[in-house]
Amino acid sequence: MRSTLGLAALLLLASSSRADTVKVLTQEIKADSVLTLRNDVAEDFAENLLAAQAASPWLNSLNLSLAAVLKAIRLEQSFGTRYCDDGNCAIVWQQSNIAIDPNAGVTITPSALYFGAEPVSTPEPMTDVLLVVGVLYFLALGTRRTASREYPGNHPFRK
Numbered sequence: 001m002r003s004t005l006g007l008a009a010l011l012l013l014a015s016s017s018r019a020d021t022v023k024v025l026t027q028e029i030k031a032d033s034v035l036t037l038r039n040d041v042a043e044d045f046a047e048n049l050l051a052a053q054a055a056s057p058w059l060n061s062l063n064l065s066l067a068a069v070l071k072a073i074r075l076e077q078s079f080g081t082r083y084c085d086d087g088n089c090a091i092v093w094q095q096s097n098i099a100i101d102p103n104a105g106v107t108i109t110p111s112a113l114y115f116g117a118e119p120v121s122t123p124e125p126m127t128d129v130l131l132v133v134g135v136l137y138f139l140a141l142g143t144r145r146t147a148s149r150e151y152p153g154n155h156p157f158r159k
Contacts, residue, residue: 022046025066032070034077038085045069048096056099064100071095 025046030037049065072095073084084092 021050025049025062028066029069033073033084035073035081035089036083038083041084041086041089044086045092045096048093049099052097052099056101059099059101061100061102064102065096065098068098068100069096 022043026043029042029045033042049062049069052065053059053062069092072092073089076084076089076091081088
């Protein structure tokens with residue numbers, strides 16, 4: 001019986017601390033937003049941020065994720081958006097679902113992209129492939145012109 005009561009108390013404390021965190025994040029988003037936030041979207045953004053952080057417990061980057069959401073709001077403002085609600089600010093909605101990894105990095109060079117320790121090459125298409133595609137394209141155009149010359153528009157085989 002005691003273990004059941006202890007578990008219930010623990011769950012209530014955890015849910016209340018999460019509610020406090022949602023309230024705190026909501027207030028930070030509202031205070032730092034450059035756009036008007038309608039229909040409690042700040043609370044939805046805060047809940048999304050906390051869910052993304054909970055899905056990645058090894059990351060401790062809630063502040064970075066919050067800053068990314070605020071940057072996305074500024075980006076929406078630069079597109080001419082005047083307010084965020086349930087129907088617009090798609091970039092902000094997507095960003096609020098992403099937990100930022102402070103250890104991740106991307107290096108871009110003219111020949112490759114490096115995502116951390118995993119290099120991803122970006123080779124140029126081979127010239128031979130481009131030549132074959134070009135020749136096939138011109139052959140297709142040539143057969144089309146021949147067909148229209150042999151079967152004019154009023155010919156019974158052309159329908």
